[in-house]
């Protein structure tokens with residue numbers, strides 16, 4: 007058996023005295039989509055920040071069996087860990103194609119030096135492929151500032167998947183998309199797993215998460231309160247009490263900070 | 265012991281001025297979130313105005329008190345004017361744009377004051393008593409004490425205003441979170457203008473009082489900003505008390521270092537004490553302050569942020585370059601010597617400006633130290649040829665390598681600081697290098713400068729003394745010009761190509777969003793160091809060419825005001841496109857544009873001033889109306905018009921008339 011694409015073991019993150027995430031362990035097997043749900047402020051974004059190296063944490067993060075806990079974000083990214091943000095963070099100075107191209111190349115110093123003296127070319131095929139996989143091939147030459155919020159989200163997702171990563175953490179990718187767009191995105195994500203990419207999918211849209219995921223983890227106040235296949239979670243009383251039942255089903259995160 | 269005390273007390277005078285400038289910096293930051301490089305200029309303006317009122321420069325003469333009141337009234341007008349021209353239009357701009365705007369004000373006022381009042385320092389009628397009282401055997405200069413006491417009192421008043429008045433609370437609220445303040449019904453514009461008036465009144469009072477102590481000079485007073493920034497950093501741009509105390513301490517410290525330099529134990533060379541120790545200490549202080557008080561300024565909750573100038577793609581590079589290169593080559597051969605020289609200087613200036621394009625335009629890091637790096641290479645080449653006999657090609661290679669090493673060291677030590685804080689570090693570094701290295705007779709050029717031996721290879725001269733002397737048969741030789749042209753064209757193509765490739769793409773990614781760049785696998789730190797390295801090499805090459813071009817190097821060629829002017833002119837024209845570097849290079853003093861101006865338009869000795877005036881004013885206009893830079897603004901307009909034409913043609917070809925009307 008091969009090692010899971012991503013393992014996060016006993017992750018704890020403190021902001022000052024507050025524990026935003028305490029002792030969370032989760033595993034993303036190869037080619038699977040794992041859902042992560044929980045009410046606002048449960049610590050989902052913080053967990054992704056910890057896994058991708060943007061906040062310091064206790065615990066251990068492994069990518070395909072390799073311990074990356076001590077590595078910086080860019081080094082984790084090069085080992086195949088991609089992510090998106092809750093509020094899209096694109097490179098506004100670069101065109102859509104260039105945005106994606108940044109994530110594709112991991113150039114050797116030599117290739118970079120050579121490129122400075124000859125006319126460089128964009129890897130059009132791979133960029134186009136990445137854009138097509140989320141259905142925005144027609145935006146190739148557009149600038150991020152000309153796009154709608156939904157399109158910007160998709161560019162962010164395309165960029166996260168462009169370097170053929172092992173695993174991608176998606177922080178509320180469907181927020182801001184309408185019902186049909188969300189449905190389409192679910193299909194596209196399933197399609198992307200066929201290439202062997204795994205995902206950690208955070209969203210508020212329960213239908214979307216349950217429809218797309220193989221396995222769901224529920225967090226509240228920074229701890230895991232339940233996990234299992236979607237139909238089990240759907241029937242879990244604690245989850246219903248903590249999350250589903252409390253305030254109907256929230257569809258968007260009003261406290262989106264990033 | 266007594267002498268030491270006297271020097272310490274004497275230092276209180278300039279310390280008080282530094283403290284007042286530091287208070288101005290803090291007020292600007294808290295009031296409008298702008299990082300005010302022109303805080304020292306306000307003191308200068310007040311000093312000149314008071315002098316003018318007192319001595320009848322405007323054809324009427326006022327007594328001391330009427331002149332004080334008139335000057336303070338003028339400072340209020342000045343504050344409002346600056347607010348309207350340079351602060352309010354940029355409310356929503358990025359901190360970097362605000363900083364550049366204050367640079368515009370600095371250049372503009374400094375040039376304007378010199379155009380109006382002349383360039384030599386003036387002796388102001390003193391306001392404070394110049395008597396000395398003897399306390400316990402120590403002679404104490406009264407004026408210095410009054411000045412220091414007065415500035416401390418002003419700091420206390422400011423503290424009280426911020427602490428106890430509604431205005432103070434409003435400012436604090438709005439500097440912590442502007443959005444919330446606006447929602448709470450506070451008007452950021454009035455808060456900003458009120459703070460600006462406070463800052464200028466403080467500067468005005470000190471400018472009047474200190475004029476007789478520090479002298480009225482347009483070259484020294486504005487540059488007190490460097491020490492003042494160090495003091496403000498210790499105060500984290502918030503505390504009036506700390507800013508005031510730190511400012512005074514720096515003044516006293518500088519005075520004590522001056523005293524030490526008169527002692528026999530102080531390191532000296534041929535009887536001349538080591539120069540520039542003060543500036544070096546200030547630089548070290550700034551580094552300490554950053555390390556000790558945290559590397560970033562307090563965050564302000566801003567309304568919104570406009571990003572840096574756009575970076576258009578560089579298309580059809582060769583086709584656009586060739587005509588210009590050919591024109592330069594022909595000009596170098598045909599033009600008379602004076603113009604030939606100006607073209608060469610323009611080409612070298614272009615290389616220097618390219619180094620700013622890389623670091624400022626592509627990576628968004630405003631570094632002032634680039635001209636100093638050029639100076640290091642220039643002095644390196646000169647001293648190696650004249651002192652150690654190392655000529656071409658080894659000399660220039662070593663010189664550029666040294667500039668590279670220094671640049672990378674600065675880059676690495678500035679990794680933790682970004683944006684406006686980087687400006688403080690590099691500004692202080694540039695001043696320290698200028699005074700401690702260039703002006704230092706031990707290893708720099710001292711007062712006279714160093715001459716450079718022109719390059720030869722295998723006995724063939726190709727420097728400015730080469731055999732072929734153009735059509736008029738005089739120096740400099742076009743041969744050197746052609747060599748400089750080849751180097752410049754190559755580096756121009758290189759920097760333009762950088763924008764199109766992987767590395768440039770990564771630089772822009774870092775400039776746009778460091779977090780997202782890291783998540784996309786970009787090593788942000790390595791990339792910044794790499795950009796510093798490239799930029800340092802460009803600056804170093806420019807320095808070597810400058811040395812050969814002028815035949816001698818001196819500290820004044822690489823001083824910090826020149827650096828600031830160059831930065832400003834690149835920014836005005838377009839800091840993100842290589843064409844901006846060419847125009848800025850040819851606009852540098854000594855290059856083609858100023859030469860034409862001085863030949864036919866302007867009085868000969870004032871050209872530098874008018875060019876600076878133009879740059880300062882241009883900066884304010886550009887930031888207001890063409891935030892991307894003038895070149896890009898015109899390019900965008902052209903592009904848009906072409907796009908519209910294409911679309912029109914496409915629609916009219918594709919659609920029958922009736923449909924087109926329906927669409928319209």
Ligand SMILES: Nc1ncnc2c1ncn2[C@@H]1O[C@H](COP(=O)(O)OP(=O)(O)O)[C@@H](O)[C@H]1O
Nearest residue numbers: 021026044045046047048049050051052053259
């Ligand atoms: N940078 C931060 N500093 C301090 N507290 C934070 C920070 N980021 C998040 N938190 C806190 O951590 C908790 C978890 O936040 P977050 O991970 O954003 O939750 P979610 O994404 O599940 O909505 C919240 O209580 C939030 O207030």
Ligand SMILES: [Mg+2]
Nearest residue numbers: 050051092259
């Ligand atoms: Mg979140």
